[in-house]
Amino acid sequence: MRHLLSTEGLDAATATSVLDTADTLKQTLLGREVKKLPTLRGRTVVTLFYENSTRTRVSFEVAGKWMSADVINVSASSSSVNKGESLRDTALTLAAAGADCVIMRHPASGAAHRLAGWLDEVGTQVVNAGDGMHEHPTQALLDAATLRERLGELAGRRIAIVGDLLHSRVARSNVHLLRTLGAEVVLVAPPTLVPAGADQWGAEVRHDLDPELPKLDAVMMLRVQAERMHGGFFPSAREYSIAYGLNQARLDKLPEHAVVLHPGPMLRGMEIAPAVADSPRAAITQQVSNGVHVRMAVLYHLLAGEELSA
Amino acid sequence: MSRLLLKDVRPYGEGDPVDVLVVGEAIAEIGANLEVDADEIVHAGGAVLLPGFVDLHTHLREPGREDAETVETGSAAAALGGYTAVFAMANTDPVADNAVIVEHVWRRGREVGLVDVHPVGAVTVGLKGEKLAELGTMRRSAAEVRIFSDDGHCVHDPLIMRRALEYTKSFGGVVAQHAEEPRLTVGAQAHEGANAARLGLAGWPAPAEEAIVARDCLLAGHTGGTLHICHVSTSGTADILRWWKSRKTAGSVSAEVTPHHLLLTDDRLETYDPVNKVNPPLRTDADVMALREALADGTVDCVATDHAPHAAQDKDCEWAAAKPGMLGLQTALGIVVRTMVRPGLLDWRGVARVMSERPAEIAGLADQGRPVAAGEPANLVLVDPDAEWTVRGAELASLGENSPFDGMQLPGRVVATLLRGRLTAHEGKVRR
Numbered sequence: 001m002r003h004l005l006s007t008e009g010l011d012a013a014t015a016t017s018v019l020d021t022a023d024t025l026k027q028t029l030l031g032r033e034v035k036k037l038p039t040l041r042g043r044t045v046v047t048l049f050y051e052n053s054t055r056t057r058v059s060f061e062v063a064g065k066w067m068s069a070d071v072i073n074v075s076a077s078s079s080s081v082n083k084g085e086s087l088r089d090t091a092l093t094l095a096a097a098g099a100d101c102v103i104m105r106h107p108a109s110g111a112a113h114r115l116a117g118w119l120d121e122v123g124t125q126v127v128n129a130g131d132g133m134h135e136h137p138t139q140a141l142l143d144a145a146t147l148r149e150r151l152g153e154l155a156g157r158r159i160a161i162v163g164d165l166l167h168s169r170v171a172r173s174n175v176h177l178l179r180t181l182g183a184e185v186v187l188v189a190p191p192t193l194v195p196a197g198a199d200q201w202g203a204e205v206r207h208d209l210d211p212e213l214p215k216l217d218a219v220m221m222l223r224v225q226a227e228r229m230h231g232g233f234f235p236s237a238r239e240y241s242i243a244y245g246l247n248q249a250r251l252d253k254l255p256e257h258a259v260v261l262h263p264g265p266m267l268r269g270m271e272i273a274p275a276v277a278d279s280p281r282a283a284i285t286q287q288v289s290n291g292v293h294v295r296m297a298v299l300y301h302l303l304a305g306e307e308l309s310a
Numbered sequence: 311m312s313r314l315l316l317k318d319v320r321p322y323g324e325g326d327p328v329d330v331l332v333v334g335e336a337i338a339e340i341g342a343n344l345e346v347d348a349d350e351i352v353h354a355g356g357a358v359l360l361p362g363f364v365d366l367h368t369h370l371r372e373p374g375r376e377d378a379e380t381v382e383t384g385s386a387a388a389a390l391g392g393y394t395a396v397f398a399m400a401n402t403d404p405v406a407d408n409a410v411i412v413e414h415v416w417r418r419g420r421e422v423g424l425v426d427v428h429p430v431g432a433v434t435v436g437l438k439g440e441k442l443a444e445l446g447t448m449r450r451s452a453a454e455v456r457i458f459s460d461d462g463h464c465v466h467d468p469l470i471m472r473r474a475l476e477y478t479k480s481f482g483g484v485v486a487q488h489a490e491e492p493r494l495t496v497g498a499q500a501h502e503g504a505n506a507a508r509l510g511l512a513g514w515p516a517p518a519e520e521a522i523v524a525r526d527c528l529l530a531g532h533t534g535g536t537l538h539i540c541h542v543s544t545s546g547t548a549d550i551l552r553w554w555k556s557r558k559t560a561g562s563v564s565a566e567v568t569p570h571h572l573l574l575t576d577d578r579l580e581t582y583d584p585v586n587k588v589n590p591p592l593r594t595d596a597d598v599m600a601l602r603e604a605l606a607d608g609t610v611d612c613v614a615t616d617h618a619p620h621a622a623q624d625k626d627c628e629w630a631a632a633k634p635g636m637l638g639l640q641t642a643l644g645i646v647v648r649t650m651v652r653p654g655l656l657d658w659r660g661v662a663r664v665m666s667e668r669p670a671e672i673a674g675l676a677d678q679g680r681p682v683a684a685g686e687p688a689n690l691v692l693v694d695p696d697a698e699w700t701v702r703g704a705e706l707a708s709l710g711e712n713s714p715f716d717g718m719q720l721p722g723r724v725v726a727t728l729l730r731g732r733l734t735a736h737e738g739k740v741r742r
């Protein structure tokens with residue numbers, strides 16, 4: 001395949017190669033006043049966002065610009081989508097206008113796969129920047145990059161993903177990638193937020209966070225996606241916070257080297273205590289920073305270098 | 311009167327080939343090597359002769375979405391699929407919840423004349439589940455509506471459902487339920503299970519169907535009404551029906567299964583191609599096997615297509631935006647042969663039972679699903695049991711091309727269909 005649609009099926013060699021490239025790019029740009037590489041000069045990259053986003057869209061835009069690509073941002077609210085244009089027609093329009101790569105966020109699971117199917121014929125590449133509750137592969141790659149920086153190799157590490165697993169594309173992408181890179185994954189959430197069949201993902205499923213903490217090398221907190229919730233998945237924010245929030249007491253139960261991640265945006269006080277989010281143990285701003293380099297690496301592999309396999 | 315001779319046919323696939331003489335609208339004579347004059351002779355080469363198929367569950371989209379299907383194109387698909395009667399669901403635009411709309415659909419069916427089109431009336435006004443539609447008026451209309459359904463929506467309010475079952479008793483009406491507890495399927499996109507979870511599609515849990523089926527069986531027993539369960543999709547529903555039918559109680563419950571629920575599973579979700587999106591969703595292999603068994607032992611009474619054509623733009627889009635439904639009329643027989651006949655679960659008498667006789671009984675049709683015998687109405691279908699054919703979505707008669715069976719090879723081909731003694735389809739072509 002010529003697209004990056006998911007981490008499921010992304011082999012370890014390719015994933016490691018992207019992470020290595022991201023690391024190289026980071027080192028190359030470190031301390032440079034002008035962060036600009038000529039690699040994608042003359043290539044046109046379109047970000048097509050059907051959902052609001054700050055960090056992901058900006059991260060991709062910066063990544064493209066640092067690689068000297070022409071980056072065009074299209075948001076659903078200010079385009080023909082607002083006039084009822086179908087996704088297929090929008091995609092074909094962008095391709096006809098010369099887009100080499102479309103980076104799309106969409107509320108529907110599988111939308112990136114459909115987009116890739118339509119654009120395969122014209123040779124435009126697709127990066128999935130988050131599709132519904134399905135996957136967010138570059139988030140998983142930037143999480144892996146951050147964990148590698150903090151922990152070294154991931155093989156044999158034990159990593160917990162905590163919170164709203166049901167609605168989380170970040171969780172799905174991370175489970176696949178972390179397992180591919182050799183980590184043990186434990187999923188922690190109330191039963192109402194564990195999708196049916198999650199026990200077949202190759203990760204352990206637990207409902208009690210506290211016994212897990214001393215065994216972990218990293219804990220990834222997830223955003224509770226209230227906008228996707230139809231009906232009460234848990235009794236109250238307070239109860240959720242008591243059972244699953246990462247507070248100082250829980251932070252203290254983690255091994256000293258363990259890292260805290262959160263894909264953002266964070267619900268401070270509920271999912272994560274402010275002091276934890278701002279502690280040196282948290283790698284949240286590092287995740288954002290690595291996001292740019294990882295996305296540069298993905299664009300490099302798709303548009304300039306070797307092909308990605310998923 | 312016209313005289314049509316069917317040469318070398320095997321009624322129900324049994325015995326040596328015989329000839330069947332059709333005079334006017336009825337079978338006049340059956341015998342070996344009939345030496346008779348005929349206006350037309352069909353050389354069948356030993357094809358299986360069955361009563362014409364009756365589909366209790368067809369979407370014809372007229373009025374309102376004539377770009378997806380019309381009574382005319384749907385009738386053509388039905389005739390080519392071996393059907394002599396279809397029941398057109400009420401979820402048109404406007405909804406068939408009054409005598410004017412049902413008479414329009416019925417009249418269009420008569421004008422086209424390829425298949426008997428029986429409109430289904432909505433149970434509630436606008437399919438909203440709040441207020442009973444004028445069921446008796448639709449019954450007394452020219453369309454003589456007997457089956458009522460909010461299909462596409464569940465009559466989820468138990469009191470409205472009770473009243474519908476009670477009210478329709480007075481004129482022998484049937485309430486056909488789309489069993490889906492709406493509170494358990496908010497945002498649902500696919501069968502709730504491992505595949506949907508992995509692909510990030512909101513789940514449609516099996517108990518959402520089973521809870522309504524169980525409730526409505528109890529209501530049918532309590533009221534003495536006549537209930538028909540549409541498109542059964544789970545093994546749990548089969549268990550509930552088996553339990554209910556084992557009891558001696560008042561009321562009547564029948565059920566249908568679609569061809570696609572007899573063959574396809576939620577493994578088809580993998581590509582996110584909405585051609586596989588249907589409501590209720592494709593389920594698991596265990597469900598498929600349970601449904602085949604339930605159809606074979608009579609727990610599920612019949613096969614109904616849920617033929618649901620859609621315009622290209624309503625399917626060539628992202629999964630969540632796509633409309634649920636798939637074509638079914640021209641592929642139903644092939645799938646029944648593949649899933650039920652070839653594995654030995656049904657013989658040709660069984661096919662006649664589940665595709666013609668039981669649906670005709672459930673719908674109260676006097677002239678359909680009748681035995682292949684002299685003096686009976688000549689509503690018939692001729693099937694070549696050995697023919698293998700490849701489905702080509704674009705070549706099907708429906709306006710929509712949304713067939714998940716596109717490119718699939720199916721056994722058993724309709725050679726000819728006769729409606730009241732007249733060929734409506736022969737050798738893959740519609741006869742008008």
